Amino acid sequence: MLTATRVDSEGKTTVAAQYYGADSENGDRIDDPSEDALFMMISDLNDSDNTFVVVQPDEDDPVWFASVAVLDEGGYEIIRRDTTRNEHEVTTATSVNDIARDLTIWMAARDFPGRPTSQVGES
Numbered sequence: 001m002l003t004a005t006r007v008d009s010e011g012k013t014t015v016a017a018q019y020y021g022a023d024s025e026n027g028d029r030i031d032d033p034s035e036d037a038l039f040m041m042i043s044d045l046n047d048s049d050n051t052f053v054v055v056q057p058d059e060d061d062p063v064w065f066a067s068v069a070v071l072d073e074g075g076y077e078i079i080r081r082d083t084t085r086n087e088h089e090v091t092t093a094t095s096v097n098d099i100a101r102d103l104t105i106w107m108a109a110r111d112f113p114g115r116p117t118s119q120v121g122e123s
Helices: 035-043 096-108
Strands: 005-007 013-015 020-024 029-031 052-057 064-070 076-082 087-093
Touching: 020 035, 035 052, 035 096, 064 096, 076 096, 087 096
Parallel strands: none
Antiparallel strands: 005 013, 020 029, 020 052, 052 064, 064 076, 076 087
């Protein structure tokens, strides 16, 4: 399997996420985050200096993304966009647990080049 690499601002080579990464406004990054990791990142959001998390493929021109942002009136705005499927959905929610679970399920349905496809066989 090929692994993407990139060079950071200090000239050091780093390994890129295998499928996607989650980045928060405060600079935190988690490659290929689990549902628990998304839960932690969303829980860490606040209304001053860490107001959003964006999850997207680790590529130059991603065809999909999801974001979670803190709302002034409380709760979160969730945006899911996938240009290959002509999807653009904006919702709000208050449960971090529900948001992390729903995003994990949604991302599992995205296409990732090089990821093995599951096949359903006949019995």
